[in-house]
Amino acid sequence: MHTVGRLIAVVLFIAVLVPGVLLGRAWWLAAGRRSVAAGSVELAEPTPEGTQALQRQAQHGRRLRRVGLLLGVAGVVGSVVLLAEASVFLWVPVLVVGLLFGVLLAEVTRPGPRWRTAVPPRRPHQADQISAWLVWTMRAAVLAELVLAGALWRDGELPDGVAWAALAVPLLAWLMAEAALLRALLRPLPAVGADVPVDEALRTWTAHLVTAAVTVMALLPLGALLLVAGIDPTRVSEGVDLLPVALVAGGFSALTAGLAVAVFLLTWLRPVRANAPALAG
Numbered sequence: 141m142h143t144v145g146r147l148i149a150v151v152l153f154i155a156v157l158v159p160g161v162l163l164g165r166a167w168w169l170a171a172g173r174r175s176v177a178a179g180s181v182e183l184a185e186p187t188p189e190g191t192q193a194l195q196r197q198a199q200h201g202r203r204l205r206r207v208g209l210l211l212g213v214a215g216v217v218g219s220v221v222l223l224a225e226a227s228v229f230l231w232v233p234v235l236v237v238g239l240l241f242g243v244l245l246a247e248v249t250r251p252g253p254r255w256r257t258a259v260p261p262r263r264p265h266q267a268d269q270i271s272a273w274l275v276w277t278m279r280a281a282v283l284a285e286l287v288l289a290g291a292l293w294r295d296g297e298l299p300d301g302v303a304w305a306a307l308a309v310p311l312l313a314w315l316m317a318e319a320a321l322l323r324a325l326l327r328p329l330p331a332v333g334a335d336v337p338v339d340e341a342l343r344t345w346t347a348h349l350v351t352a353a354v355t356v357m358a359l360l361p362l363g364a365l366l367l368v369a370g371i372d373p374t375r376v377s378e379g380v381d382l383l384p385v386a387l388v389a390g391g392f393s394a395l396t397a398g399l400a401v402a403v404f405l406l407t408w409l410r411p412v413r414a415n416a417p418a419l420a421g
Contacts, residue, residue: 160397163355166273167404170348173270174408177344180337181414189255190335191414197342198411201246205409208242209235233360237309240353243409244313247346248320252327255335261328268340269324270347278351281358281394282314288365297368306361313357317350341412352405359398366391 186194212235219230266272286307293303324343330336370387 160393163397164400177341181341184334184337186338186414187332187334190338193253194412204246205242208239212238240357243353244316247350248316256331257328258331266325269343274351278355282310285310285358285362310358313354317354320346320350348408352401356398356402359394363391363394
């Protein structure tokens, strides 16, 4: 009986890891969308307004990401002042959160292109910019993290400060991402056809950057919280208990998926360019 129980636990552990693998594959496929969007820009000859939009977007992104780095450094200094040596394990998470907020700030405050828009206004569908599966996975990850953090806080398993951070940071990041997605969706298309590939590439970059940033900010704390819940001694019994196995497997799956999405996020930080050969590798 114990052998069968262990076999079921192993199968359950592997099954819970599958969503993380699928998410990594979806982001790997999104890299193809990036190549197509960048290649379309290289194949067209943007107008002076289109070239200026690319330059302004790249400068704006770099500037705000530096602000995010400064926010992360300020957060590290603040944690040292408030928690002293107890903050040593918070330096990396706080710095990462600051950098990700820099990415979100850059996208939600993107300056609008100065080209003429189409009359009557025409707007693309979100499916033209990013896979709906990635967007809804981001939303589901944020919701799961908020629900789990609230449940652990209610049960007294999280200190107040940690609980507030686990609730406020992903929620604020998600609201910023939704605002950036809405801006990218509602902005009218340009009137000149040569600027359309530039516009599509900029929208594609924004959608993927904010989705990846929020997904990382939701999955990493979700994985940590699932591990905390899974290794709770009160949930472990003498027999084969599948709930702790599922929680621990879910924690590892969320952590590995979050790290995988972070790798893809780094590739999307490279700005859209129009001065290189099309589809150059």
